[in-house]
Amino acid sequence: MLRLPNDSAGSPASPGRALALQVLPSLRRVALLAAGFLALGSCGGSGPTDPGGSTGPKPGGTISGRYTLELLPAASCNGRTVSFTVEVTGTASSPHPGAQLLVVGAEPALLELELKYTDNTLEGGIGTTGDGLLSNQGPYVWVNAIASGKTTQTSDGRGEVVSGTLRGYLEIDGVMNACTSPGHAFTLRAL
16 A cells, blocks of 8 residues: 555545555456456357367268167157167268168168268158058158258267257157157167
8 A cells, every 4th residue: 555654554534545445446347357358268269179178979970880760759749759770871972972761671662761961961851651660669650751960970980860850740650640740850879
C-alpha cells in the first residue's frame, strides 16, 4: 500500500487506502477476464488436438463379412426389436462405393439392402417382398424404408453402424401392425 508521510496505516481518510480502493476493482476485472480466456482455450475450441489420444470409436471401416442387422420400431409404433443375420459384400465403386446385404440362410430375394457408402455413411433402401422375412426372433417382418447411419470401426477395422435412422414402413407379424414413421432405427453390428 502506498503511504505518505504522517499517514497512519488503515486510516479511512488515507490517500493510499483511497487509491487501493479505486485500483482493486479494476484488478479483479482483469483477473476474471484472464481466467476466462484461459478457460476458453482449454475447451477444445482453439487449442491443439492430440491425434493419438482419442478414446472414442474411429469413423469408417471396411463394410464386409457377417453382421447382425437389427430393426428397431419407433416408440410410437409399440413394437419390439427384430434382427437378421446378413452377409455384406462391397459393390462397384462407380460412381460411389456401396454395400449389398443378403440374408444368411434364406432366399436372398426376400430382403434387399443396397446401400451407398460415402463419407463414412451407409445410406440407401431396405425392402422385403410381399412374403415378408422370418426374423431371428420368430415373427415375419415387412419393411420398405430408407436407412442412413454413420459407420465406426471395430477393433479389427471392420465398419459397423451403432445407431442409424430408418424412415418408412415397418410391420412385425403378431407384434406390431404396419407403421410408417421417420423415427424407426437400425443397427448393423459386426459378428
